[in-house]
Amino acid sequence: MNTQDESRTNREERDSVETLRRLKKGISQDLPTTFQPYFNQQVHSWDFLFPYERQYLLEVLTYLDQLSPDQRLQLFAPIRRLEKAMDVRRWDFSVREQTLEDASLLARSPYYFKWRGEVKKAFDQIDRGVEEDKKKHAKRLPNRLILMIYPACLPFDPATMWKRWPGTGKAMHFDADISGNERKFVEDLFGARGHAGTQASGTLLESIAQRANGSFADVWALDAGTALSKFMLGAGGHPDPVPGVTVLSFERLKSFRENFLKQVNTMSHNLSSADQIYNQIRKEDVSQFCPPEIKDRPIIREVVRSLFMNGNGASVWGNPFVQWGASEVFRRARPSVLIGYFGTRNKPKPFTSVAVFMNQNKVNPLPAVKDLPGSAIDASMLSYYLWLSSTRYSEYQNALTVCLAESIKTAYIVGPTSNPLQGQTQPLSLARISSALSEWLSAPV
Amino acid sequence: MDVSKRAFLRAAGLLVAEEILARNALARNDRNGKGPKNKVILAVIGGVRRHETFSLQGFQNIPHLARELGPQSLFYPEVRNEGVTAHFNAISSILTGTWQRVGDWGEDPPTAPTVFEYFRKQLHLPPGEAWVIASNKALTDLIGSSSAHGYGPSFGANVVLPKQLMINAVVNAISARKNQELGNRKKIQAQMEEMLQGVNYEGLGWNVFDAADRLDPHVRATIRKAVGDLVRGKGPMTGDVLTFFMAREIMRKFAPSLLMVNFSDVEVAHFGSYSMHLAGLHTVDQLCSELWQEVKANPDYAGKTTVIILPEFGRDADGSSTNGFFNHRAYDASCRSTWLMVLGAFAGRPRIVRRPIRQIDLCPTVAELLGFKVPHSRGARLKELGG
Numbered sequence: 001m002n003t004q005d006e007s008r009t010n011r012e013e014r015d016s017v018e019t020l021r022r023l024k025k026g027i028s029q030d031l032p033t034t035f036q037p038y039f040n041q042q043v044h045s046w047d048f049l050f051p052y053e054r055q056y057l058l059e060v061l062t063y064l065d066q067l068s069p070d071q072r073l074q075l076f077a078p079i080r081r082l083e084k085a086m087d088v089r090r091w092d093f094s095v096r097e098q099t100l101e102d103a104s105l106l107a108r109s110p111y112y113f114k115w116r117g118e119v120k121k122a123f124d125q126i127d128r129g130v131e132e133d134k135k136k137h138a139k140r141l142p143n144r145l146i147l148m149i150y151p152a153c154l155p156f157d158p159a160t161m162w163k164r165w166p167g168t169g170k171a172m173h174f175d176a177d178i179s180g181n182e183r184k185f186v187e188d189l190f191g192a193r194g195h196a197g198t199q200a201s202g203t204l205l206e207s208i209a210q211r212a213n214g215s216f217a218d219v220w221a222l223d224a225g226t227a228l229s230k231f232m233l234g235a236g237g238h239p240d241p242v243p244g245v246t247v248l249s250f251e252r253l254k255s256f257r258e259n260f261l262k263q264v265n266t267m268s269h270n271l272s273s274a275d276q277i278y279n280q281i282r283k284e285d286v287s288q289f290c291p292p293e294i295k296d297r298p299i300i301r302e303v304v305r306s307l308f309m310n311g312n313g314a315s316v317w318g319n320p321f322v323q324w325g326a327s328e329v330f331r332r333a334r335p336s337v338l339i340g341y342f343g344t345r346n347k348p349k350p351f352t353s354v355a356v357f358m359n360q361n362k363v364n365p366l367p368a369v370k371d372l373p374g375s376a377i378d379a380s381m382l383s384y385y386l387w388l389s390s391t392r393y394s395e396y397q398n399a400l401t402v403c404l405a406e407s408i409k410t411a412y413i414v415g416p417t418s419n420p421l422q423g424q425t426q427p428l429s430l431a432r433i434s435s436a437l438s439e440w441l442s443a444p445v
Numbered sequence: 446m447d448v449s450k451r452a453f454l455r456a457a458g459l460l461v462a463e464e465i466l467a468r469n470a471l472a473r474n475d476r477n478g479k480g481p482k483n484k485v486i487l488a489v490i491g492g493v494r495r496h497e498t499f500s501l502q503g504f505q506n507i508p509h510l511a512r513e514l515g516p517q518s519l520f521y522p523e524v525r526n527e528g529v530t531a532h533f534n535a536i537s538s539i540l541t542g543t544w545q546r547v548g549d550w551g552e553d554p555p556t557a558p559t560v561f562e563y564f565r566k567q568l569h570l571p572p573g574e575a576w577v578i579a580s581n582k583a584l585t586d587l588i589g590s591s592s593a594h595g596y597g598p599s600f601g602a603n604v605v606l607p608k609q610l611m612i613n614a615v616v617n618a619i620s621a622r623k624n625q626e627l628g629n630r631k632k633i634q635a636q637m638e639e640m641l642q643g644v645n646y647e648g649l650g651w652n653v654f655d656a657a658d659r660l661d662p663h664v665r666a667t668i669r670k671a672v673g674d675l676v677r678g679k680g681p682m683t684g685d686v687l688t689f690f691m692a693r694e695i696m697r698k699f700a701p702s703l704l705m706v707n708f709s710d711v712e713v714a715h716f717g718s719y720s721m722h723l724a725g726l727h728t729v730d731q732l733c734s735e736l737w738q739e740v741k742a743n744p745d746y747a748g749k750t751t752v753i754i755l756p757e758f759g760r761d762a763d764g765s766s767t768n769g770f771f772n773h774r775a776y777d778a779s780c781r782s783t784w785l786m787v788l789g790a791f792a793g794r795p796r797i798v799r800r801p802i803r804q805i806d807l808c809p810t811v812a813e814l815l816g817f818k819v820p821h822s823r824g825a826r827l828k829e830l831g832g
Contacts, residue, residue: 104548108546320717374718374720
């Protein structure tokens with residue numbers, strides 16, 4: 001999404017903000033203490049939420065608002081009881097935002113497991129209510145695509161590569177130049193013209209661009225290195241960036257990451273220090289550390305900040321970044337197209353790797369050596385995790401997932417059997433894969 | 446030793462109380478007939494899932510545990526961590542026999558007496574009889590004793606955090622702009638020995654060896670030997686390998702009757718590398734075997750030592766919202782369920798005990814083996830041990 005689009009979206013959502021505040025105010029006193037940080041933080045971050053998140057928040061608040069006070073009391077009663085048993089009132093619990101210290105207090109409580117169960121039950125009930133409302137306005141969703149690419153340098157064993165994946169998936173051979181020229185592979189895949197006999201009218205890139213044109217949060221390219229990101233940001237036959245595609249490259253975020261870790265490394269060994277540092281990081285103007293494709297996009301800048309601050313965001317390698325980033329993007333934005341490009345990491349260097357993962361190349365004079373087998377094991381597991389994270393959401397029930405492992409010239413396909421790759425003659429050419437995926441994306445809603 | 450010096454040494458993380466400094470020879474007090482007849486070594490591994498260990502798919506990752514040690518062990522395949530699945534709390538729970546819920550980062554000591562304190566207090570044993578050698582950064586010197594009334598540091602274990610020595614050496618080299626030396630094993634050794642001399646350096650966390658210049662020469666020589674073994678060795682240069690070398694040297698020089706070794710290379714999983722998590726698992730598998738070989742070969746341990754190997758917990762299941770193997774906070778079966786292996790003197794005939802047990806059952810079991818009581822423990826003794 002460019003700045004203009006973002007402004008337009010913000011204008012369109014302004015009315016929603018008023019609704020949001022009204023709803024929030026109406027139910028605030030009925031929310032259990034441990035629920036409040038989530039809602040307050042979401043409301044506070046409204047400007048940086050994706051359309052999906054905004055819609056969900058409004059739906060949840062609307063649902064809660066529609067309940068009578070007694071029904072709300074009943075919904076949250078088990079959580080309130082547990083809060084009382086945990087003596088949350090004495091915790092100095094922050095209702096404004098989620099903190100590490102509060103999370104730790106909760107996790108250490110003997111009632112934590114029960115509390116989680118009750119929170120899940122409450123959200124399940126809320127979600128069921130929200131879903132009921134949604135069904136009334138149900139519309140058919142466009143075809144979704146999850147495309148993962150493992151570059152030729154990653155060695156895989158064809159006999160074991162797909163063992164974790166569901167048996168419903170199908171391995172198909174493809175033919176391609178696997179000389180290791182990553183740029184060429186990407187160009188051939190995305191730039192290849194529609195194959196005769198298919199219904200696609202343009203290249204895969206054109207179909208992706210068309211999809212990206214519809215919503216700023218709908219197409220994401222996550223790259224462990226730079227091959228995919230460079231292509232999406234303008235290369236070869238298309239010198240300009242593909243409009244609307246959000247590109248996150250681990251390599252291109254190096255300055256961002258280094259600044260983040262520099263601050264994290266000043267942390268003392270306690271939770272309040274961690275919360276203090278994280279508060280600083282939250283407030284810092286990070287635009288100076290952002291690559292150009294992100295610098296002027298506040299929502300995406302905040303996504304990156306959040307990726308590094310939460311979960312396993314401090315990942316020091318590209319492949320977990322692709323997986324974790326995708327997992328968060330699925331959760332927050334529900335994109336219809338997500339492309340993940342895996343890569344390599346270096347072997348840990350003797351001695352220094354014990355202390356510093358991040359800056360090994362800076363601090364250790366030994367030459368960096370790529371760990372190709374290790375990177376392949378990581379990519380194999382993490383791509384599976386990437387797919388698993390999509391399966392948590394109903395929107396992806398009929399998504400087509402295509403994994404392209406160059407070194408073994410094998411594609412693994414999971415998704416509806418009616419997809420355009422089924423029944424194709426093998427080995428597939430890249431052009432055929434490209435046009436089939438283009439056809440999938442171009443199918444009318 | 447005055448109180449402030451003692452407090453300083455404790456704060457520094459390596460408690461070598463004056464008794465041990467003054468009486469190196471007495472540290473091996475079993476030879477004088479004053480120590481217990483039996484010895485116990487706990488090898489506690491960081492979080493590993495059943496899937497990657499004792500499962501059909503997992504055996505390949507643990508050839509030593511599965512094929513060499515397993516068949517001669519008393520093995521419990523169903524062990525539950527019912528407490529907080531974070532490092533300091535999990536280990537505190539194992540050591541106290543109660544589910545501990547203190548700070549995750551080792552800011553506070555366990556609230557119930559540790560097995561070390563019961564052991565030393567009831568049997569009137571000197572500090573050299575109980576040691577903790579740990580890799581995990583989440584542990585601090587507070588793991589060696591509790592805040593329980595009537596117990597505390599004067600009955601606790603010596604706590605050595607060898608990985609911190611490596612970390613300090615690296616940080617010191619970097620801050621002194623000696624980066625070029627980090628590619629050279631001999632220079633690395635010199636850096637680490639410099640740490641032992643207490644030369645100006647800043648620690649990353651626990652400052653374990655801030656007090657290195659006060660170390661007893663015997664202790665310092667022990668650590669130096671372990672560092673030398675690590676640097677000269679051809680194996681991986683990891684925190685766990687140094688921890689093993691350190692534990693082995695302490696066994697050889699001090700022969701403690703109660704020793705806990707904590708391995709944590711597997712925790713690299715938090716950074717999202719499955720291959721490095723598996724590499725950590727391979728390393729600890731090898732080190733468990735070497736630890737057992739050392740027990741069999743060391744005359745102070747051979748024939749009278751029980752070795753107990755267990756992970757702190759599992760890790761989260763694939764597909765969990767907490768990112769599977771990366772973490773151990775889903776509190777599901779994959780995270781809570783683990784296993785336990787007993788080798789040696791009191792393991793009895795090799796067998797698999799399928800009844801579920803809890804990690805807090807270990808504390809009263811160790812107490813039974815070494816001959817003391819654990820009145821505050823909530824665990825139940827494992828009756829299968831005892832020969």
